[in-house]
Amino acid sequence: MKKAAIIGGTGYGAIELIRLLDSHPYIELTKIISQSQHGELLDETYPHLATYLANPMEELNVEQLIHEIDIVFLATPAGIAKEIAASFQDTSVQCVDLSGDLRISSEDYQTWYEKKPASESLLEVAAYGLTEVFQEKIKQTNIISNPGCFPTAALLGLIPMLENNIIESKGIMIDGKTGISGAGKNPSAKTHFSTTNENVTPYKIGTHQHTPEIERYISQVTKEASVKVTLTTHLIPMTRGLMCTMYAPLHMDTDTNNVIELYKQYYKHSPFIRIRKPGEFPSTKDVTGSNYCDIGAYVDKRTNQLIITSAIDNLVKGAAGQAIQNINVMNEWDEKTGLSFLPIYP
Template structure:
């Protein structure tokens, strides 16, 4: 294209923001015209991320809606929860396309949002405008949209692992248990005891047991696909690695199905979607096999003793779970091939 789409990134100094920079620098149709940070305005982005030295020399802008409107066509918000509730509507009203990577517009109920996120919810009118951008499931809604709420990292892995079954009616919706593990980059770049080296190294722990804020997001989407309310058990764990999510999901089938039938259901459901890869029988994915990429790899096993199906879904939490899916959504919004700027292989080993 002769004129590139101008992109601004708010929250450029976080892991999601800097990953957006990496991906958009490789995108043939996009130019980064503003990197924004409320805490580091005026400093070169490379001061905080020396790997960008001589690659992106921009100084960080302050958060200024009028300036963003002058410099950009689309704005990504890679901000902490609670920031976008006020900022995203102003940007949308200024005529910008908005892709919010925080959780502020994912939950349709303000009451549920406040209960799980402990923040004041966004204006309900803007929550309704925001399209939930799980690209492989709601891609048709994303096309032509101007306001996208990017899914969370845990929900992306877990929902892609469950969507075909929830939509098919093949499973007992009361039986769903998801046991998910994440690398420490999911906690962001801020300092906390939980991700202190001496605490997480050689350690493996569960956290926010029965309280993780992504639980209602997963339930909301599964309920939409199934046509009825869904309540599930969702447990999160932290493992001593930098990137990656592995979600192990257990469900009971309503009636007898073969594992081949289930695998064919998945392949049919995700046909034509370039970033979901279904493993052959007896093959199970690992986080290393999607590292640095926008892929979600899914394997499964049906236990003939119990009739219970185990699904294993893996993603890179910073790419498919955040920045990569945001770029994928941008591609769909703009009518481009959804793999534009994302068609690279995982980093291995």
């Protein structure tokens, strides 16, 4: 049994980690660390977790953690995680960062996050934790950069088609929609009930920090240095769920049946990817509360485009579930360990 800690233990991603780790047979969550709420019991903030952890949340003490913990999940905001992750770089502690600090280059990080980037040595050892695509790299390091929610859905839909030369890397457009939990726990005018209810709001047009992340890993797959995508994100009035609808120019003459078969072949060893039949497309409700990513596709010969739909739960496959999936791979456990539950429906 490996001992784990969550640093930044009161946000939505952390609370989802707690829920999922409770059923993991090889991981025991022993510490929850919160700088803002240390000394408090977890159920004072989240009553649904009453009786879960008797010990109060703690202050961060990295030196102590190195000797007491095997696994650390960083659920802190961007700008904070990189400093903590660096402390585990040359240790045996396995560290998964759920923030954006280690996902992109220093230059892009400064531009899009407007913060000081992580050290180059840390960026070099951190593996990008898109589990279905980068498993070998994930196995070879103790630092994982967990992908963002939009990049998870978008890249899982796009990469198989790019690797099979079905679509062009130039001209890709991504229409993303996410529930309110994607905006985080802290309330704002944008996430107020009276604002979000019966409303759809585009946000961060042309400035979303997940844009360079998607571009970077498309570039890795295609070996092209200057890939650019258009990402438009929308906040929609539901708690959980994320959908990316992608439009990509076709590189070759093909049809929907062929595309679906290519997806099935690409993901035949990926237990959390479910490919829809021709003419069928996923909805966010189909994956709520689960670690699944459901993908549908349609070849539009009239416009010479491939239309791809990709649905995930933003807090599970888009955050906590994928983090645990990466830990499973790092430890050579079955990839489904602690995650093989069905979606919640209705």
